[in-house]
Amino acid sequence: MSPDSRAVPWPWSTMLWPSQFAESLFAAPEHLQQSILSWTFAGLVVNQTNSSNPAAERAIVSKESYGKQLGRISDALNSLIRQTDVKRDDAINEFLEIKARIDDIKHGTETTRFEAVLVDLRKLRRKNKDLFDECLRRVAELNAD
Secondary structure (H helix, E strand, O other): OOHHHOOOOOOHHHHHOHHHHHHHHHHOOOOOOOOOOOEEEOOEEEOOOOOOOHHHHHHHHHHOOHHHHHHHHHHHHHHHHHHOOOOOOHHHHHHHHHHHHHHHHHHHHHHHHHHHHHHHHHHHHHHOHHHHHHHHHHHHHHHHO
16 A cells, blocks of 8 residues: 555644655745634634724734633623622523633643643752742742732
């Protein structure tokens, strides 16, 4: 069986048959530019053709991601719901449920990030003991807060 007749999907096929990979590089564009504003949320596509100010959107998203913006709005709405006597209808209950699931996911990623910090600290201890000691001092200060 020749390599060309094997039904192995890309990108694995390029790893198994390097000559095909090399040939595919010639077809790749030299320059690639892609707008960051082409995204979909709840069926709404946001891009430069349906934004009244694409430059402002790019500037905002470069500093504050859509996820961060939605997170802050969700936190504020959650706070308002908890502090008021708003009627708990299906929409409110569904919002609170998805907010709780998102918070659980965030908590899980905090643990993962902490494990990555430990790995980095171990490397730092080997490479730069003084900086490592300074980092430990700053972490110990967290107990004083």
